[in-house]
Amino acid sequence: MPKSPAPGTWFADPSHFGRQSRRDFLYAGWAGGVGLTLGQLLQSQSLAAENKGEQPKAKSVIQIYLSGGFAHMDSFDPKPDSPVEYRGNILSTVETSIPGVRFSSHMANTAKVADKMTVVRSMTHSDVDHGRGQHSMFTGYRPSPALVYPSLGSVISNKLGQRGAVPPYVCVPTQGSEYFGSGYLSNAFGPFALGADPARRGFQVRDLNMAPGIDDARFDKRKGWKELVDDHFHRQANDDSLATMNSFYQRAYDMLSSPEAKAAFSLEGEDEATKELYGIGGGQSTSTGPRFMIARRLVEAGVRCVTVTYGAWDTHSFHYRGIERAMPDFDRGFSGLIQDLDQRGLLDSTLVLVTSEFGRTPKINAGGGRDHWPRVFSIVMAGGGIKRGQTFGESDRLAAEPADQPLSVEDYTHTVYHLLGIDGGDYLMSPGDRPQRIVMDGKVVPGLLG
Template sequence: MACQGNPMIRPGVFGRRGFLVAGSAAGLGLSLPELLMHQAAAEKKQYDFIKAKAKSVIHIFLPGGIAQQESFDPKPYSPLEYRGEMGTVKTNTGEVICNSLPRLAKQADKYCVIRSMSHGEAAHERGTHNMFTGYKPSPALQYPSFGAVVSHEYGPRNNLPAYICIPNVPNEYAGTGYLPSKYSGFALGADPARDDFKVRDLNLAGGVDADRFVRRREMLEKINQRFNSATSADNVSAMNTFYERAYGLLDTPAAKEAFDLSKEDAKMRDRYGRNQAGSRMLMARRLVEAGSRLVTLTYGSWDMHTNLTTGIKSQMPAFDQGVSALLEDLSERGMLDETLVMVTSEFGRTPKINADAGRDHWPKVFSVMLAGGGVKGGIIHGASDATATEPDSDPVSPADLATTMYHLLGIVADKELMAPGARPIEIVDGGKLVNNILV
């Protein structure tokens, strides 16, 4: 079974480096205990070398595949059928992005755009898998999402779930994969933009006071002790973990309060926008501020095969306002340097406008945005070619992006976790650090 949390050392489980060490040590006549001791010391030295720059991640996922041309990678000098109807706006760093993002244009010094993201999966499900796990889909194994891995490595903080999804777990690839179910994301269960928003299960049931709650909890623990001894099923262990975390939330007023948007000043609510995008992003800020390690939120539907310009003009303003407010707010609170904000989608859109005035799926090149948490602001990494057809320089894969994100969190991306059948599987296989964007 994999070691949980930190330190990141698994006694008795060899990774690739371990077998290399074993081969060389055998020639020196070391015993197995001596070999394990040397390996543990070497691994600890290696893992201690990575110092986390980000304490938390806010992952903003735009489902459907947002068009790079109508967002962060416009092509103003290409023919109309390629560049589309939208124009451009100059950023405060002298670059240009689509004029659908006027607020973000004024804050380009706070974020980095990777314009050379690339993978080969043109189906929504497979592209989503790539962007939530860093792996290509496999029929043999379900890989864990970023949030599940972070929850596994670090666990809860301040009695808040390590991994939270707004408003719900967005897709099947945002789950735990081969990791135990207890590392699942905590879903709010409702949209924080709703006037009647309330997070499920954060308050005692009607007629149950604190004393009655304690008695119920003690009774449940006695029953569970006998039941747990009779089974080792993952779902039973997970349920026990969920109960304990729920108790922690119920017993911690500050943790419960993090989910209450009514505690925010009305001007701050207006600043983010009283809509889905703004409310979800403001909630994400509250949750990482209170201690959650990775918050995933979704906004919009960007699968615009028809009437692309209309769709962009409808959905982009709330996104532009919400992300801009989030970056400003984090910066003003002194949180941006330790909070990684990551805006992704499953892929981009075709270089050429189709017959229905839309763009179709295109995984060969697209854009993502990163800010804070050890990422340089005010830079563009990589480039697409003149028609946004493929990378022109410095392509970045989902594995590279995942490796870089984990590195910023202080997690060694090629550390091996244990999959079913006692198979050691690397958190990310073959990813490279995107060093150019790191502070």
């Protein structure tokens, strides 16, 4: 019999061999202009439940997803005294603005603003495949064959609704994981994805502008035709659902004609000093800067959850070659985002999360790479009620296991919802009118709170 590949290696993960399904190409959002999907999306404008008692610390979330599995020992949790086959022989370390805490030298800019964040060095779960790790980290639930659970952004959209003319949940530049979707909830609570990379020249958000050949007069004429059709159906059946859906379409039209909404999805009007913060301009090449800047603009405009995907961190071979450019680019953009939010007075009300589906193996493999490692890895939490200037938890001397204060998926997710004013123990309804807890068995972690 052929030998099974070792868990965590490239060959052991079935997602590396799976063909893309039709679902990979279809996601909730404005897939076809002003049509049914946009109308469904805007159902999330239905009245949001009012928060009772204490006001939530966080009004918005920026969730940064480092796709593929981010190497904790080469970024936020270096182990310079470990054997060379563990620590690698490439990166040095730098002091941070947290006394006694060091980061990898590729994170030199972030090290300067570490006093504005909490670095969790003890995140842990047991799911070694990409899909299972993503489901765990982005929904708060371990994967189930019976049910796909809704993502953080979709729960926020469901529980808190929409502010202003912008969607409550946006993915930049695309929906980077199928588990960023609405799960068992209606597609109405799924994300609106930009469909284009803000770092590309000529960036323009798909479906936010009129189609070629459609001017305001023709647009208004089409709205008039729709009103005639609506009137016909209302005469045939006086159904509340028809009136409700009509209101969603009306809001969709309002959004297309909103200058404020269009401005939120643009990078125009930013001054040179702000661009420099993000590493934009000055002959520098950056992918993160424009993505993180547009995330800030979106939360300024009222978007409740922005998920930004960056990088390809699945470095099973030639690990250090793979991170040599990507990690400094992330470092520039992320440190700029934190500084920009702080200078604008937005950091205290904006929860910023840096996550991945898992970390990388502490020991370098024969191909010069690092494989999948969920047993301990690092995430970053900043703003929105998170304590500033600390590390939470520790890994052991090889960055292989939690040594102190392990943080579970359930406790992490419950804490995030708490900061947003959402009770993680509350229920949502899955198909068949079966109640499901938002988070099962999680609890708020006081040590993360400011």
